[in-house]
Amino acid sequence: MSSILTNTGAMTALQTLKMVNRDLGATQGMISTGKRVATAKDNAAVWAISKAMESDVAGFKRISDSLSLGQATIDVARNGAETVTDLLTQIKGKIVASQEENVDRTKIQADIDALRDQVSAVVNASQFNGQYMLQNTSTDANSGGINVLASIDRASDGSVTSTDIRVAKQDLGTGAQSVSATGGTFTASEATGTLNATQSVNIDLSGVTVEAGKAFALQIFGTDADDSSFTQADYRNSAAAAMTQAEAAGASVVYVARDGETAEDVAGKLAEMYATYVAEQGLDTNDFNVTANGSGLTVTSGVTNATDTIAVTVASVGADANNTIGGRLQALADIDVTTQSGADSALASIDGLIDTAIDSAAAFGSAQMRIETQSDFVTGLTDALKSGIGTLVDADMEETSARLQALQVQQQLAVQAMSIANNAPQSLLSLFR
Template structure:
């Protein structure tokens, strides 16, 4: 049946040509953009996945910058710690020379002081973009570490968390601890327990004082300082000189001070006070035989070779809160350098024992920074490779196969030409009906 109103062949040919043109347009878009999935309408699921992955690639690019900055910062600190170690080794040589009595110790002391000044200068200058990993004196406790953004971790539910490399800040400064002005002692004796008077006594045998890092009003948090109070008592007016072993009172802090950090344990506080005591003892000419303090897991143990039972030294740990407007400043780990004095036999001998510990402190700091630098470098390499793999994965999902697209274009152009011819033939079909009326 033929009809002049409905040309079924033309409609079929038209629909076929429209389909061919649609496919041809898609292939031409793939060739011009290079993508088989350009918008969400092309493939919503693949498009969504690719966009999430692209955001991750952008994030990892920022992480690479963060790691590069961290690597440079740690590198500066590591080089500074190495230079300080070299200078401390030079100081050791000076101290060894001072062990001889027929040398000019005053000139050697001048050299040591110059080297100490140089060490302080390096500590102050070892910063990158304002961050100094060798100088943590006087800073807020939350800044005792430097956190370097190292990764983005995406969970299966889509939530994202950041990973960090924690670099511990060291303090190779030569400064002593500084207490804020006019601050009273707020607790004493067993720190963290009930406030009690100084009464732990060294008398021929060892004595201990317990330290508890927690407790009402005396928690080891930012700015809280701890001081070791010593009170010499010469009951029989013997040769023992109380003033040599006396520092601090029940209301005022002693010269032996440790400034607490967030999270300090009793052992940390004990070690800090032990280090401060060593500096004080060297400055005041107190030998280990006369008075020795050792840090324990729970506090401090003190001993003395006093033989007269009536001569005693009272021992207590006091807590000193910071003032409302000014924080305490912590001591540098190399504070003992300023206390070294080789101008006397006793001073030269004490300095020889002290310098080994200072060198080891510097070596430990440099080694820790080296480990952090290696960790940052490894993570930086991984992030770079991961970013490349993510980019490659995105390309696999959305990039067009140009060889296939080229072949498909040729086929569709041929189909388009044939479709146009088929539609032309179908449009001419009604003309045959006129021959019926001739």
């Protein structure tokens, strides 16, 4: 049936033309934006995933900046530590030269003083954007290192957390420490042990609280009234069996802990300081010796017996006494080779200082390598995320171009079909002629 009121063919052609024009508009949008999912209405699920991933990419870009800043900071610190190591090696050479009797020790001491001043200059100059990594004398919590933002981690529930690389400061300062003789919390015995016929005892410090500004003193109290096994006076640094705070403050073997250190660090430092003390006093390590064993001290003697004993105690002066933290190279200030005994003492202590500088440089080197590895990983991960986002939302330009040409042909055919459908009622006029 033909009708001049209802043109079904034209309506069908119109719907077809509308669909073709809609698809053509979408295809032209893909070509102009380069994306097949440009807005949420294109594909809500894919769009949401892509936006979450894009936010991660933006975060990882900031992480790359953080890692670059951290890497630069640690690089400066490592170079500073390596330079200090070289300077200490030069000082050792001067100390060795001073062992000869027929040398001008005064001039050698002048050279050592100049090198020591240069060590301080290097430590003070080794900073990046105001961050000093070769100084750590603050009692503030968490001041003993820096956190370098390393990653953001997205959990399965959608929550996001950050991950840091902690880089500890490696103090190479030469400033002197001080311990308050009064005030604060004084503990006469944090840990103790007695050398007797067993001639060996371990002093466990693992349960001792270590905090920045807390001082630890090594008390030695030997008992040999007739000096038959050892000279009693040589192994007493307190007037009575219990050390007083004033005696702890003036002890030759006393160490003020810094932020981030543990019982193992304290034990190592006490043992190192005792080795220097032995050299200075000309004592025999067979009579009495102290070495570190992890988070404790091993104390030995080849001369004690059931009656001639040596009690060893670690006392402490709390951080609330306002002690001053010294530099880890503070023993440099005590080097004096103008006398033979001073030259001997300096030779005993310099290797420990060099080891401290070497350990510091090595620690920075390890941290720098880790940051570089993380930086490479973040760069690769960012590229992978970008590629993944592109796979989700980018348009296939070859396919889109071919589709555009096909839709243009369809549009032309739809327009032609529309024209034919609109002309169909004209044929009815011939019936009325």
